[in-house]
Amino acid sequence: MNPSRLRLAGALAAVVLAPAVVVAVLGAGVYVSVPAADRAVLDRVVREQVGFLAVAASLVVLVAGLLLAAALRRYVDPARRLAADVRVMLDANPDHHVTPSGPAELRTLAEAVNELAERHAKARRDVVEQVETAAADLDRERHRLAVLMGVLTIAVLVCAEDGRILLYNTAARDLLGEDVGLGRSVFGVLDRNLVVHGLERVDVGATPHEATVERVGALVRVRLARVPSGTAGAAGFVLVCDDATRPEQAAARHAELLRSSADRVRGAAGSIGAAAGAVLGYPDMPAEQRRRFVEVIAEEATRLGEVTQHLMTESPANEGQWAVTDISARDLCAAVGAILRRTDGPEIRIDDPPGDVWFAVESYAVSEALATVVRLLGERHGVNRVLLAAAPSGAAATGEFGHVDLSWAGPPLAAGELERGIGDATAVIRRHGGELWADTHHPQVRVMLPRSDGAPRPQAKGMPEEPPPALYDFELEQFQPDPAEWSEWEDGPLDRLTYTVFDTETTGFAPEEGDEIVSIGAVRIVGGRLLRTETFERLVDPGRSIPRTATAVHGITSDLVRGAPTLDEVLPAFAVFAADSVLVGHNVAFDMAFLAATQRRTGTKLSAPLLDTLLIDGALHPDHDPHTLEAMAERLGVNLVGRHTALGDALLTGEIFLRQLPLLAGRGVRTLGELRAAAAATAQARTSARLYRI
Template sequence: MVERLGLRLRIFLFFLALAGGSLVALAAGLWLGYRHFGNPAILPAVQQGGIIAAFAILGLVTWIWLLFDTHVARAVEGLAAGIRARAHAEVRDEIDASRARYLGDLAPAAVAVTASLAETRGALAEAVARETARLSEEKARLETLLADVPVGVLLCSGEHQLVFYNGQAVDLLGSGHAPGLDRNLFDYLRDAPVRHAYQRLCEAEDADAASDLLCATRSEARVLAGRMRLLAGRGSDGHGAPGYVLTLRDVTADLAAHARREQLLEEVFDRVRRPAANLQTVIGVLAEHAEMAGGGAAALNAALMQEVAALTAAISELGRRYDDGRTDWWPLAQTRSSDLLDGIRARMEAAGLAVDTEGGGLILRCDGFELVALLAWLGARLAAQGYGRHFGLVIREEDGPGAVIELSWPGPPLSVGDLDRWLTEPLEIGLADVTGRSVLHTHGTEAWPERLADGRAAICIPIREARRAGRRPAPVARAVVYDFDLLSKARNDKVADSRLSDLTYVVFDTETTGLSPASDEIVQIAGVRLVNGRRVAGEVFDTLVDPGRHIPQASTLVHGITNAMVMGAPDIAEAGRQFHRFADGAVLVAHNAPFDMEFLRRHEATIGKRFDNPILDTVLLSAVIFGQGESHSLDALTARLGITIPEEARHTALGDTVATAEAFLRLLPMLQARGFETFGAVLAEVRRHGRLLRDLNEELH
């Protein structure tokens, strides 16, 4: 029991016992002296002297205890906290030994030990860095490769928790919010197809087996084609369920295009079959009654013409609809017209032809390789037939959604018959299937000769989809996110019994219109996720919130958020739901958590969600490590832990969140070194410091 008490409390109890023992000894001595003399007349003098001596003893003991508490107990606690911070949180600043000047050689010895530790750690880190440089380079190459593969790649544990995902997976599963490490895959995908495929592979007991599946996202109803393969090895105990790799690609548009094609084919057969049957009947009647004359023959001829017209109209309409939709399923890329022009010019100049180009400000949906081959081949063929060797090549935007490519030359136009004949010839020797007609068919278009307004002849090729090129958007980060240690992570459903290192945390902060949770409103929420003892760089929540009221100028001076900045931002109902989804299943961590939680819990009815997550407060954790006598503001805590908050980031939700997260990550090993391994153990110790802040975890017990 005594070992669990703090040093200062134990010293206080020691001096309290000393004072009590002194008073008992004084009282016993006075009583024995009085009994020895046996004179009742001296009793008042004995009592008065005893009281004076008792107060003197209490004053002296209290004065010595205060000196001891200030210059010994607090100094020892400060040295211990400083040593622990440098041993476990990798703080590099030298210990402030001025407070321990009365401890003799202890403070210089602590400074020397921590300096030696820092030097040893630096040398070890340098050696490790040298040894791991090659592995880091290989890791970076692998991350770059996996970030740019054209399919979503997921690595999941046997409990279907996310261990790895790449940038494409964010696009497929994110729906506005990136997936998170150590979250369940079925938060994003419907589970039945994935579970069935996983069960089939487990039952197959074939290390090389793979299972194809078709699944759907929980939001946006995307249809994804997937392929699953089990990982070698088992779970954390060596006998658990194995993890697996799941690759995904979006086939929603492919299935929709396929469905439209199937529907069109059904309609083709339906709409052509009936006029064809009627024509057959009419022709049969005409053949049997060829001798008919007058009105009967005229009526049959009219019926024949009517059915022919209906059949022609049906075939024309169906052909147009087929042309409109046949490019939907073909993998045409977004190609800049400038790149297309450069490619054609290079091919034609290599063949000894001159070409002037114009129209590089568009983006075309096309197969650039095929169009370059077709237009360069047409230029060479025109030159070989004597139409000229100097050409103009223009890509111009149409009034609608498309564009037109014009290959022009001075001189006589090309005949339609010659162009049709050329288009049936192969573009490359040895590739008989790649003709000009097949290229046009791929793009759902045609080509024709034309006389231009300036008298030049041209071949025109329309492109169905084109748009003007705008400013290039900011590049989207495609970094892969992973933590392979999660594959062997033991899971404990009861939070209080879970090890601190096994829990997932969301560190968050809010900025508000004022300091009253009862009447003020949130204007910004930010959060970061901590998984397996590290901050996941790609999993960040940051949003402005429309408070529905005026932001006072005094508050704007603190956090820099103005009324204009929150116009169009989500309200607290939408922002609260988004943050609840981001923090689902995690322990919430904040600096002065009751303040932020009061704002969120006041709006739980509007948000439609309860913030019943377990909660840790870095103010209380700081008190556990550094003692209640220290300052526990965010600035003081980060300064003690060697964390620098940029001035421009201070008092912004995201800046304070990142600083709190870094402080929390450095406090965790210090807590574990003090023997607080589980969440429940930390919670019990925190409650001893509950006079600093109201505890928010009562529902756990």
């Protein structure tokens, strides 16, 4: 039973029994004070009337008890609810209002409290407005940092001295995987020895340390540098990572290319030498035989040229000179026109190309090369208008080429004239793997360029109120405990622990009757902040049909989960997401009952401590009913958004849990062990006794 209720029951018993004790004491005093002769008469009267006196005493006690209970319901219970509501206003929801109840005096007090709350809320809004105004410059700088980090294509992580991640960008998560997250250890994604060795090298030198490591079949190049202690409030280090797989593969291909080219050159040179020796050594050789030797020399010379051209176009050194990006044919032609307008070149007319023509080139260099061709036509042939038209040159498969045609009104170019006039531009096109030539019969120059794999997909636009795509929290340092404290769960301060708030959606309410999970959603709380960018959401194939009654609640149909992974596959991934954190849920015994069988079957254990917001609310507000998510959200001022989806309910539960923490601190509950003990003492804990056994 709640300790406060035990104290109240004791007080009630004392008040009810007090009249009986007083009567007994007075009777004993009267009995002792009367003469002995009268005592006999008194004894006889008492014996004769003992039944009546007992009934009368019982009636007196009963009436006193009823009057006292009525007084308690009228005065004490409303006062207790009033005190709990005031505590909610102070610590969790300043906009919460007290519901007047009880006698006139308490109603008047409740109205006064509401008026005081309104004045306090107005003063608080004024202060918040002033603080927001004063912090506008800081917010703008943080926004700039977030945008900068978000657009960087190279992975960046900033870590505390012990390896906890304080900052990362989306490129880091794309490269290193979902294990990257605020407050998590970088040693979960990179080898500890590599980082420690790199720090030692940096500490004795002045340049960043660089190393290459393998991760999930890819090579990752890592650069490591120190963060001075005065920069972010605490010492740490920065990791800059990029994918080194393609350069390494290109180097390997180049080595193989050199080896095969050397073999081909050696063979061709040997054939040419042998044929030339035969021709020179036998001047009287028959004409037909001499012709065959000359043909061998010509064929092998052609092969040498092909080897040389192949070596030039496939060289990774040439690839590395260009920052190749995707550009549409329309934009490429427009760029050529812009260059010519700046240099007073011939007028450009662009024939609208098909929308699916995209090139994979270094756009500025290729635009300049095409502009050079147009200027040649203007300077040497008096052409004042050139038509640019682009089209694909074959199927849209990877590695196919497209072409850009330059045509004009007038005579065509003579053979070799184009190459002699634009030597550098020719090199640019050929280094991209392309080619260009002039049609000697028509006024046209064709430029072949490599096509991209496809048009770039437009990035999804976030909602205007969404934060930029960088994830950072330099204040995280002050919230995290020492690594040694992670094993001391019970003594961990509530405001310093990391939490994973989760929820499930199911086919029904009875796992023992075959109901299964169809969705799991979770979000992490780090440093007292709900990280909406670090979430876990998976659909689960339950291996059975989903009843319409369940679909009506969460909207998940059998067709939607068909082909989704099973819980045996999803649970290990969820365990990784929730590692090194306290698990939080609402009525969490329900969710754990569904997960129990899968934990046994897969060997995946969710061994972290469990917290239940339902039990926490029972400890905080024993006089309030009900303890549903809706009632708790209304009481604590949390908006009801995304209900009855696993991730939506997890986010809602996380917001409620964060509002409960200051209320717990106000009651002296500050550690995980104290909270678990308080939750276990509630009446609601009987439904979760196995989870909350202390």
